Amino acid sequence: MDGESAKITAIALTTLAPLLAGLLCYIAPGRKSRNVLISAGIVSAMAGSVLLFLLLRGSPGHTIRIELGSVAIPGLGAISANEIITIAEITLAAAFIYLAARIKAFYALALSIAQLGAMIWYEFSYAPAHGSEHAVRILIDYWSGTMCLIVSIIGSLIVIYAVKYMEGQHSQNRFFAYFVGFLGAMNAAVFCDSLAAFLLFWEITTLASYMLIKHEQNTESLQNAKRAFQLNVIGGAGISAAIIVLGIACNISSLGEIAALEGAIAPALMLGVILLCFGAIVKSAQVPFQSWLLGAMVAPTPVSALLHSSTMVKLGIYLIIRLSPAFSHFPAVGYMLALIGGFSFVSTAIIAISQNNAKKVLAYSTIGNLGLIIMLAGIHTSLAISAAIILTIFHAISKALLFMGVGVVQHEMHTRDIEDTEGMIAKRPLIATIILMGIVTMIIPPFGVFVGKYMAIQASVAAPWMMILLAVGSAATVVYYVKWFGRLISTDREMERKPEHMSTLFSTPLAALLAGAIGLSFVIVQVVAWFVDPAVASMGYDVVLQAISVEVVTPSGYISSIAIGASMAAVLLAGLMIKLDDSKKTRPYSCGIEFPGELGGMYMHGYAGEDKVNKYVNFAGIALIMIFVAIGIIAMAVGKVM
């Protein structure tokens, strides 16, 4: 197999194979055949993503570029790839219109119709007349390669978990069709350089997430799915508008062209980039669009794990980081993105303190971390982008771990309330430990998310005012995670640990993710050398993170995760060896006061309750977004980029 066909194979394995496996799941006659299809889909995605990354290392310039001019289809003759994409897009838009009409989503209906009309006009009337038809371009660099690994490996682990979780539930064929297909669509989206093709897969993820959120088919899930659909159609409309603006005013049809621009910049380009970022902000559920992701928790937990960790919301992040090199031409875009992301980070961290629903805490935590990443992309220095990539990788691992842990609790103990899990360490030590480790890897050094946050603070030297948001947000983040950790370990005596049974379909992906979260944190020097630095370099930034023996050296500091981790592990091991015999055990001291059987609280409703702060948060969020878009329009009006 020569180089070129190996690359095509790897791309097909990560995109077409899961999509096809998903489609076939729809018509699978039984559980066994469906499981075979699911396995085929995820195995090929995982193998393909690793193969692709290895091929990247050997490719000239560490990028894979493929132009799909025309494809020969038996019986139809040669048909241009661009036409295929256009036809697929029109079909999808028609499906959206049908769907929107059926669920009475009128905003989405109006937007979809307008979008369909505009796309048809642009593709069939404007583009041919102006000779701006383009081949479909695929561009894979280390950033897309890293995203593909995240999507394929973490996504596949979630699929394995879902197979067990969904056992015995209704319409599994449809569920897994979208679930497995999602991975293919995500991979395809991160490979597309052409905006039109990117939009197609973007919209497929919108459709898939809608179908997955409404899976339970009850009033609440239908309503929340509708909201997710409406909001994401608004985001998609932003991308469509960007395509038309960029195509007409700048003759630009791909992401690569935007990031590589030099010299005089047309104001329309700024508007186009703002519209693309707007789409990404909706997709990544930033304030004021957070409601769709919060509502999405009505879906079965594997869906939440998938949407929050490796797919869907990460597509918005991917796009903004991909566009970030262009922000140097129009600083206002960077500032506004930093502000929108930073505001989402701090406001969700505060609201999360008031939540006692485990899935909701995690949802707010996701929005907050994505906000931090968007803030860093807005700062767009090399260090900021490095931090953003580290956070993207480690957040995906830890968040998948946490959601799947919470999912097991829900599956077997039928509760999502953190207060109900008080003292779970004694009753279900295994699953409690997994959630505890998930929390630890989210907040405590030397784990990866912490390293990302450490670099984020250094990166905000370039935008010092952001640090206020960062400082308050990270203190609040520590509070809500520590509070949760505390509930899980709270018991009034040492209890006999019962042996605990867990299905291997649950334990394998959980163990793999836990090993990944801990292991990759210990070899973070290699993670930086293999993934982060190459990805930063492939987007045209200078590399500033140095991986020197056991230290990651930044321009203004250094951190050695191995040294910190090893010291802490040594103390932990020493502690584990201490024996506490029963004669030295006692019961808690209460000074003669009767305490209630259950201790709870510290939700700070007065400061952090949704009913108290949501109206301010949403108002500020809407204002920020409106200013953001207005800047682009003003730039057009005054004919000057800002």
Next chain:
Amino acid sequence: MNFQPSILFSILLSIAAPFIGMLILGFDRKITARMQNRVGPPILQPFYDVVKLFGKSELMVKKAQILFALMFVGTLLLSTVLLCFGGDLLVIFFLISTGMIFYTLGAYSVKSGFSFIGGNRELYQMLAYEPIFMLTVFSVGLITKSFRVDQIFGLEVPLVAIIPLPLVSMMIVFLIKMQKSPFDISTAHTEIISGPMIEYSGGYLALLKIAHWYEIFLVIGIMSLFFVVPGNPVLTVVSMAAAGLAIYFVSIIIDNVTARVHWNTMLRLSAAIGITLIVVNVAIVYIVAYIAGGA
């Protein structure tokens, strides 16, 4: 010329650190007593207390407490060593805050009313002081253009000449860390009987006390970094020590003239005074630099 603390000095300082923290606490009790017209305990009383605690048999509820106590001391020890060797100030800060997380978890691990309330209050305190502490560390990095402690010794003027206001904000952090009025909220002896520490005894309680010594050393050490006189080792030692004493004396006075406040008030004070002062100072630095650059 860069003043690089020699390795021997760093090692000695790491070893001396807990004792410096201990002496600060000892003097604290003595001076407080004198202010109230009492004789007060000997200066080394905290040390005697710990020695005695180690000799006592311990009664614990569960083993997890021991783990958290050890992790608490361990992370603070690591942080102290990094500070003494001129490491990365952000890492030092995060290790302190990790230590506090372990301390809080130790309190939460026992289902006991007082311990639980103590844990909650510890979190309120973190919410109040972490942003100030982090912003102070950040402003040091902003001025030094590096987060390495050794770089502070290469500045042209002492930090306090450029950013004095974060030091005022850090007084809030220091008072909280010293468990002093008006912010002795988590341990509040008269209310919740030492809160987070109530379920500890014997040697493990002694560990918490020692960790507390480290904590005091770290906070006062970071605050005295503002008084490094570049290029002059002798004057640096003198001014750092004098500053440490002054900070500490102010804290004793505040302790004696105030009463414990509700955590609500603490949060508001920390946001209204703590964060604002730092922001104002950094803004002034930027404005001055802008005017100087424009002229």
